[in-house]
Amino acid sequence: MRARRNKVKRRATGLCVRLLDRVTLQVRSGGEIVARVDGFALNLGKVSAAAADRAQELRSGVPLSSFASHKTSAEKQLEQLVRRLAARGLIEYRLAGQAPHKAPHIGDHIIIEPQLPDYWPRMQKLRQTDRLVLSRFAYLRRRAGEMVLESPRAPALFRIRNPEIAALLVALSTPQQVRALRRQTNFPGIELLALLIDSHVLFKVGTNDEGLRATEGGGDLVVWDFHDLLFHARSTEGRHANPAGGIYPYVGVIDSPPAVRPAWPGEKIDLCNLSEASTAADSAAAKLLRERHSVRNFDDRRPITLAELARFLDATARVGSIEKIPLDPARPGGPMLAHTMRPYPSAGASYELELYIAIDKCEGLPRGFYHYDAAAHALTLIPAHRHWCEALLKSAQSAMGEASVPQVLITVAARFGRMSWKYSSIAYALILKDVGVLLQTFYLMATDMGLGGCAIGTANIDLFAKMTGLEFHREGPVGQFALGRAAEAPASS
Ligand SMILES: Cc1cc2nc3c(=O)[nH]c(=O)nc-3n(C[C@H](O)[C@H](O)[C@H](O)COP(=O)(O)O)c2cc1C
Numbered sequence: 001m002r003a004r005r006n007k008v009k010r011r012a013t014g015l016c017v018r019l020l021d022r023v024t025l026q027v028r029s030g031g032e033i034v035a036r037v038d039g040f041a042l043n044l045g046k047v048s049a050a051a052a053d054r055a056q057e058l059r060s061g062v063p064l065s066s067f068a069s070h071k072t073s074a075e076k077q078l079e080q081l082v083r084r085l086a087a088r089g090l091i092e093y094r095l096a097g098q099a100p101h102k103a104p105h106i107g108d109h110i111i112i113e114p115q116l117p118d119y120w121p122r123m124q125k126l127r128q129t130d131r132l133v134l135s136r137f138a139y140l141r142r143r144a145g146e147m148v149l150e151s152p153r154a155p156a157l158f159r160i161r162n163p164e165i166a167a168l169l170v171a172l173s174t175p176q177q178v179r180a181l182r183r184q185t186n187f188p189g190i191e192l193l194a195l196l197i198d199s200h201v202l203f204k205v206g207t208n209d210e211g212l213r214a215t216e217g218g219g220d221l222v223v224w225d226f227h228d229l230l231f232h233a234r235s236t237e238g239r240h241a242n243p244a245g246g247i248y249p250y251v252g253v254i255d256s257p258p259a260v261r262p263a264w265p266g267e268k269i270d271l272c273n274l275s276e277a278s279t280a281a282d283s284a285a286a287k288l289l290r291e292r293h294s295v296r297n298f299d300d301r302r303p304i305t306l307a308e309l310a311r312f313l314d315a316t317a318r319v320g321s322i323e324k325i326p327l328d329p330a331r332p333g334g335p336m337l338a339h340t341m342r343p344y345p346s347a348g349a350s351y352e353l354e355l356y357i358a359i360d361k362c363e364g365l366p367r368g369f370y371h372y373d374a375a376a377h378a379l380t381l382i383p384a385h386r387h388w389c390e391a392l393l394k395s396a397q398s399a400m401g402e403a404s405v406p407q408v409l410i411t412v413a414a415r416f417g418r419m420s421w422k423y424s425s426i427a428y429a430l431i432l433k434d435v436g437v438l439l440q441t442f443y444l445m446a447t448d449m450g451l452g453g454c455a456i457g458t459a460n461i462d463l464f465a466k467m468t469g470l471e472f473h474r475e476g477p478v479g480q481f482a483l484g485r486a487a488e489a490p491a492s493s
Contacts, residue, residue: 014063014064014065014095014096014191015063015064015065015093015094015095015121015123015191015195016061016062016063016064016093016094016095016096017058017061017062017064017082017086017091017092017093018058018059018060018061018062018091018092018093018094019058019059019085019090019091020037020090020091020092022037022038023035023036023037023085023090023091024036024037025055025056025058025059027047027052027055030046031046031047031048031049031052032045032046033045033046033047033052033055033081035085035088035090037090042088042090044081044084044085045080045081045084047077047078047081048073048074048077050072050073050074051073051074051075051077051078051081053074054074054075054078055078055081058082058085058091061094062078062082064093064121066078067079067082083120086114086117086118086119086120087117087118088117089114089117089241091114092111092112092113092114093111093112093114093121093156094110094111094112095110095111095112095189095191095192095195096109096110109159109160109161109162110158110159110160110161110162110165110188110192111158111159112156112157112158112159112195113156113157113158113159113241114155114156114241115154115155115156115157115239115240115241116155116156116238116239116462119155119156121156121195121198122198123191123194123195123198124194124197124198125194126178126190126193126194126197127178128177128178128179128182129177129178129179130177130178130204131175131176131177131178131204131205131206131207131209131211132172132175132176132177132178132181132193132197132202132203132204132205133172133173133174133175133176133202133203133205133210133211134169134172134173134201134202134211135151135153135200135201135202135203135216136212136213136216136226137151137152137153137200137216137224137226137229137230138150138151138154138169138201138202139151139230140160140166140169146159146160146161147159147160147161147166148160149169149201151199151200151201152229152230152232152233152234152239153199153200153201153229153233153473154199154200154201155199155239156199158195158196158199158201162188164186164188165186165188165192167186168181168184168186168187168188171184172202174210174211175205175209175210175211178190178193181193203216217473219417220416220417220471220473220474221473223416223417223420223421223427224416224420224473225420225424225425225427225428227425227428228416228420228427228428229473231428232416232428232461232472232473232476232478233461233472236458236459236460236461236477236478237395237458237459237460237461237462238459238460238461238462238463238464238465238472239461239462239472244458245399245457245458288444288447288448289444291447292443292444292447293447294443294453294454294455295446295451295452295453295454295484295486296400296401296402296406296452296454296482297402297403297404297452297486297487298404298406298407298452298482298484298485298486298487299484299485299486299487299488300361300404300407300487302485303361303362303363303407303484303485304361304362304363304407304408304451304483304484304485305362305363305364306362306363306364306365307364308449308451309357309362309365309408309483310377311449312442312445312446312449312451312483313355313372313374313377314377315343315445316343316344316438316441316442316445317342317343317344317355317372317374317438317441318342318343318374318377319340319341319342319351319374319375319377320340320341320342320343321340321341322338322339322340322341322375323338323339323340323341324336324337324338324339325337325339339351340374340375342374343441344437344438344441345437346434346437347419347423347430347431347433347434348419348422348423348430350418350419350422350430350434351418352414352415352416352418352419352431352434353412353413353414353415353431353434353435353438353478354371354372354374354412354413354414354415354475355371355372355374355410355411355412355413356369356370356371356372356382356410356411356413356464356468356477357369357370357371357372357379357408357409357410357411358370358389358392358393358408358409358411359407359408360393360405360406360407360408360409361407361484362407362408365379367389368381368382368384368389369381369382369384369388369389369392369467370382382467382468384466384467384468385466385467388463388466388467389467391460391463392409392411392460392463392464392467393405393406393409395458395459395460395463396409396456396480396482399456399457399458399480400454400456400482406454406482406483406484407483407484407485408482408483408484409456409480409481409482409483410442410480410481410482410483411459411464411477411479411480412435412438412439412477412478412479412480412481413464413475413476413477413478414431414434414435414475414476414478415474415475416428416431416473416474416475416476417474419431431478432478435478435479438479439455439479439481442455442481442483443455446483451483451484451485451486452483452484452485452486453481453482453483453484454481454482455479455480455481456479456480456481456482458480459477459478459479459480460477461476461477464476464477
């Protein structure tokens with residue numbers, strides 16, 4: 001008994017996993033373990049009595065190293081339980097006790113908050129001669145009463161409560177050898193460095209490499225400005241653990257801004273008489289604009305057909321022609337750039353947007369996840385796992401607050417580099433503007449064809465990366481549109 005207690009005590013240094021403060025674990029009869037969080041109960045499956053006992057240690061922290069050897073079946077079960085808790089965002093990690101005698105507190109007080117559900121800290125081996133530098137995407141900021149170290153590339157954020165670690169980060173703005181870092185009196189321990197590398201907050205560079213923009217990541221990362229990658233990662237779902245969506249966070253804090261802007265003082269020029277006179281002779285375009293509305297509920301007995309989908313894509317997104325123009329028209333003989341013509345406008349004629357189509361019900365087309373080849377006007381099946389396709393469709397369903405998934409879900413993805421290769425500072429903003437233009441094009445064509453559709457404000461960029469195998473910063477979702485045949489509106493009594 002005493003030997004075991006000693007063991008636990010010794011292990012309490014290093015990297016520990018623990019439950020978030022707002023989570024409690026309960027064991028029900030039969031060994032079922034339930035996590036209670038914010039009034040919800042989440043069933044985590046069955047564990048043995050020994051594993052349930054060990055699970056209570058998660059309140060104060062269980063060393064991650066205890067999972068490495070799996071000496072007992074209880075340890076194996078505990079790791080499985082921790083992975084289930086991790087997938088639901090209910091745990092955090094604490095790095096403690098690696099300090100040298102000169103600064104005994106230094107290794108404490110680093111809390112690691114997972115931002116991706118499948119984050120699992122890994123320690124890369126570091127050699128004395130390795131040179132490390134801070135990523136240009138990493139930043140330290142105040143969050144409530146503490147400092148957090150984050151990066152849009154990182155699967156976790158680091159709560160840093162010790163100024164010595166901030167000083168170390170400043171030193172790492174130029175490459176530093178591990179050997180030299182170790183000699184510093186405030187060295188926080190090799191584990192922290194290894195974890196920061198694992199999270200892309202630090203990266204290794206070669207001998208004569210200063211770790212500047214061109215060195216970090218491949219060509220797909222070079223083209224990203226700091227603020228653009230941060231905006232992309234933080235403004236939709238998938239790569240952060242913050243609340244997202246229409247949760248009305250400021251009810252009771254400030255009044256809702258008015259639906260219509262209060263009028264400017266001053267004399268008004270009345271336009272009503274002028275526009276009313278021409279309403280009788282509304283153009284087809286004006287009628288389409290008036291008729292357009294969002295449709296979230298689809299008639300699953302009469303799904304959209306493949307021919308309709310083909311016509312929809314042809315009219316909205318197909319490449320009409322390809323031409324080559326000089327990069328600088330004033331300099332004939334210089335580099336040439338290829339441009340396409342398509343039905344909707346695009347900033348700089350970049351046409352960086354790609355359409356990925358998840359099918360639930362479409363007559364003539366099997367369920368699955370397809371890429372629309374806009375030049376060939378063809379669909380290519382992407383072998384994405386079925387449960388990911390279902391997750392994609394279900395998240396659209398929940399964004400629309402409907403009882404069933406849409407017949408077709410179009411994910412608008414951007415090839416980011418196509419836009420940022422040309423535009424500095426404004427690339428991501430231009431991409432989002434292009435998405436708006438394309439969504440309205442979809443709305444109008446759906447209305448014209450007697451179909452229904454609805455824009456969807458969020459997309460899970462991590463799920464898309466899993467489905468396509470593409471890194472989130474190479475090509476990723478920036479918009480979604482549900483499409484199908486509208487269910488008939490219930491007859492009004
Ligand atoms: C960018 C954008 C995002 C939207 N996101 C959602 C969404 O996530 N869920 C939803 O039900 N409707 C969404 N909508 C539809 C709007 O709620 C809808 O356009 C608005 O209520 C006006 O209604 P109407 O389109 O029928 O005229 C979105 C619309 C736009 C333009």
